[in-house]
Amino acid sequence: MRAQTHHGGQWQDAASGATITVKDPYTGEIAGSVPSLGEAEIRAAIAAAEKAFPRWSRTPNRERGVLLRRWLDLIERHKEDLAQLITLENGKPLKEARAEIAYGSGFIELYAEEATRIMGEIIPPNMPGRRLMAEREPIGVCVAITPWNFPMAMLTRKIAPALAAGCTMVCKPASETPLTALALAVLAEEAGIPAGVLSVVTSEPALFGDIVTASSVVRKITFTGSTRVGAILMSASGPTIKRLSLELGGNAPLLVFDDADLDLAIETAMVAKFRNGGQSCIAANRIYVQRGIYEDFLAAFQKRVAALKVGDGFDPETDIGPLISRRAVEKVEAHLDDALAGGARLIAGGKSDGSLLSPATLLRDVAPNALLAREETFGPLAGVIPFGSYEQGIAMANDTPFGLAAYLCSSRQETIARASRDLETGMIGINTGLISTASAPFGGVKQSGIGREGSKHGIDEYLNYKYLCHAGL
C-alpha cells in the first residue's frame, strides 16, 4: 500500500509531517494514513500539471488513448486488490466494490477510444475568399474533487475524459477514501502516463479548495459531492472565471403507478434504494406509490427489505456494509425519528446498535413533507408515501430544488411517456433502478449540478472550441 501522495512524478510525504488517518468503517480500526499536504505542496502539484500540459496536449490523440488503455489493463490485472481496498476504506460489500471497478473501468475504455474521435468543424464561409474552422483544444490544467461513496469510479469518470482530451489533472479524493485513489495513481505511473499529467494529492479539503479555486493556472474544476460544497467551489471560482462541472445532491423520487408490474417495481425499488447501502447521489430517496397498488407493493417490499443482511463488507453474505461515519448514521436516524413523529409506521429494520451498521429500514405512510422527502438520507432507510392522481405524484416528485435522477414504474406506454416528459431531472430509470453506465450522459438539472459525465458528450467538458477565420484566400 502506498501511503504517500503522488504529484509531478514524485511520491511524497507532507513536509510538515501531517497525516490524514483512514479508518475501516466496519472494524473502526486504522486502515492506513496518507499525507496532509500543505499550501506549497498543493501549489507544486498544480505547477507540475502546468508544466506537463504543453507536451501532453500535443501528444497524438491515439497515443493518449493507448496510455489510457494500458492503465485500464493494469487496473484489470489488479482488480481484486483494488476491490479489497475499496471495501477496506469504504465498507461496501466486495461484490459491490467489484461492480464499481467494472463500472469505473468503462469510462477509461470509452475515453481511450473517444480520444481518437475529437473532431473539429469546417464551416461554410460567410464571404468569398475565406475559410472558417473550429478546432477543438483541451482546456488546460483541471482539478477533480471526488467523494467517498465510489472511491474509484468517481475518479475514472473525470480522469479518463480529461486525459483523453489532452488536459492534465490534479485530483483530490475524499479524506475517507484516499487509498484507492493512490493505488490508481501507482497504476497510472506504471502504465507510463507521464509525470505531472495525473497527480493525486491528499490534504485538508478547504485548504485545497481555496488554493485551486483562486489559482489562475487551474482552468477547470470538476466536482462530485454535496450541493453545499459545490456552491462554495462555484462562488470561489467566480473571480477566476473557471469552467465547472458539478455533480451534486440528488434527492431522487421513485414513482410506482397503479399499472406497474409489481415484481419489476419491487426490483426497481430494491436497487434504486439499497445499492451501495443507499449512499449514492442517485439513490431513490422518496418512494411514492399510487393507492391502487400501495398495499401489495408494501407487503412484497417489506419481505425483501427484511431479508437484507447488514454487516462486514468482506463477508460474501453481506448486502449492505457499514455507513461511512457516525455523522451518516445520525442523519439516517434523524430522518427516521422525524418520519415517525410525522405519523409514519416502521415495518422493517430500525436503529443502529451503536456501530456504523445501519439496518435496512422500511417506513410506510410517510408524510409528504417529512425530512426524508426533502433531504438526501444517504443510507438504507426507505420511506414510502402514498399518492392518488398522476398529477399529484408528479407534483410531489418535482417539489424539490434537486433534479438528478428519478425512477418510474409503469407498464403503460402513455404513463411512461408522460412522466418521462414531466419529471424535472437529468436522468430517468423506467422500470429499473440500475441506470449508471459509462456510455450514457450522467448529470442533473436544477441544483443537482452542471455538465454531463460519461458518453461521447463527457469529453466536451474538457475541450474548448477555437475558431479560426482564414481570410485572403
Ligand code: ADP
Ligand atoms: P460528502 O458529504 O459526501 O462527504 P462533500 O461535498 O463534503 O460530500 O465532499 C465531497 C468532496 O469535497 C470530498 O473530496 C471532500 O473532501 C471535498 N470537500 C469538502 N469541503 C471542501 C471545500 N471547502 N473545498 C474543497 N473541497 C471540499
